Amino acid sequence: MNGRYEVKPGMMAFGTCFGNGEADGQVFQIDENFAHYRQAKLLARAERLSKYYQTHKYSKAVAGAIARLIVELLTQDHPQYFDYQKSTANTLIFRSRLTQETLWLDADWQLQQVENSSVFPAYSSTLDALASQMQEDLTVICRGRDGCNWLSAVHLCYPNHWAAEEKIGKNFAEIHQPVAGMEKINRRADAIANTMISCKPMVRFAWGLSTDTRLNHHPAPPPNLSVNQWQGRDFDAQNPQLYLRIERQVIWGLPEYEAALFTIRTYFRDCSLIKKDSLLRFKLCAAIESMSPESLFYKGLVDSKASILNWLNEV
Template sequence: MNIDIAVARYFPLDNGRYEVKPGMVPLSKCFGNGIVDNYVFQIDNTFVDYRNTKLASRQEALNKYFQTSNYSNVVDAAVIKFIIRRLTDEHPNYFHLESFTSGIALNCQLTQEKLYFDKDYHLQKVDIPKSTIFPSYICSLDALAAQVQEDVTVICRANNTNWVGAIHLCFPNHWSAEDKIGKDFTTVHAPVAGIEKINQRAQAITNTMIMHQPMVRFAWGLSTDTRLNHHPQPPLNTPAEVWGGRKFDIDNPELYLRIERQVIWGLPECDAAIFTIRTYFRDVAEIKQDSCLRQKLVSAIKSMSLDSLIYKGLVENRDDIIAWLEKP
């Protein structure tokens, strides 16, 4: 199916500094992309590429990209109900719901799949008229995550503790679902350079995620390719240096701003929150042509500490990237 919707454009380093902060703002905030800025799930003309990457990731090794831990049926039902509601509200042309005495069915026009759920939102069967899915969807969250361009994470809380209850992560940026599943906010973010002050507020931030209004935040880095899947472990027979996407060649420059739009939507009725991650790329060669954007990018890179450069995989390429950006 052809989708005539342009990719949303974001530039989350407008102040010209690299900062590690929560940076959460209301989902209702406008960033210049119209109504899609307020959507949880953004669908555009790159959908097929994202879908194919998800299918390839699942086929490589599903448990490498999808994990759950202490993930209750109550939380799962709330998550599935939420995703279905947002898809049918935000994209009625692509998602249509049918009701039966035994449950519901979601017609997914983009993939030509029909997902059947019982009254508790458990996946019952899938109609796929023109293709097969391998491996078969193992649950409702797995099936729904394959219909969208976002990765999906679920944060859970109980008895003053919090943990990652579910991760469907087919577009990882040098981290893995296996490494984060079941861990609390502080442990999950411990590898992030400069995270110490935020981690001191972990409990308050988790409370905000679950109890407050829907929020959005952005993260960014630099990549030398537009591969969506940068799992730290390459697939079999793929050299790590090819897979890494962090080797800049000043004589043959290829560089992209890799942007993550992260939406947080609390489900306070079950002490949980949905955390979606949508990945975008902007060609730095185009950014370079805009003197204002180029200056902000150079300034942001120069503001990064050594630890941040190491964490972002830029310590070896920093000087060459800046030299290329500043060259007329």
């Protein structure tokens, strides 16, 4: 909105009002597109689960704390869709009315069994099962006694040109090293990771441009699809399709477990509608114009920048 493309932490207090009503106070946002998001996750899992779900040094204690946090937030914010109870056998029962699935968890929040589920492959863990009940992707960052940090778990079925298998186990700076414009931030990487774990919950937003609304833009396309078909960065001035791809990212620290949950919710805004708002059109064009050559390359806009700007400025 300031007419510049910037790479910065941009973290704001969780619950900040952005004009979306109660949704601004929810970590997990559920809307009328749930079935579409769910299907995209199931397709990704069926392709190859390890392509989208990875863990590294993800301790039982941290896994249990993250599972408990997710369950409590889902049932607190969306009681019409989710509930959980303790059974007499020291077992937790979590139910989703959206998927009709019931998860049985032990006292440590480890997955024991699933009822009314036909997903393939079967859920491999509590995190895998819970991630499949929502419209967000999930990552977990952990911190060691020596102060080091690493990506401990990632369930990423809606990747925006990055891969779980390439990032798992890496620290904050290593994860973001390919991102153009991250140099200053990466010099403070450890401090930022510590903030994620130690401070109160925060929210931030990131944006880019896409020529389709496919949620899954893994760098490697599924079998039988070419990279050009898959990548969503091929602007056609004769048949213009352009969208703002926006990520709402929530950071929820668990300092007592030296960990933080990081959620990613993907949204799209049709740029043909942005064109009709003179202020938004001006701001978006200015932001694209302000991108460095490195940022244009990273965002896949080198070849299409001029044609995109021409199209946006057509009235």
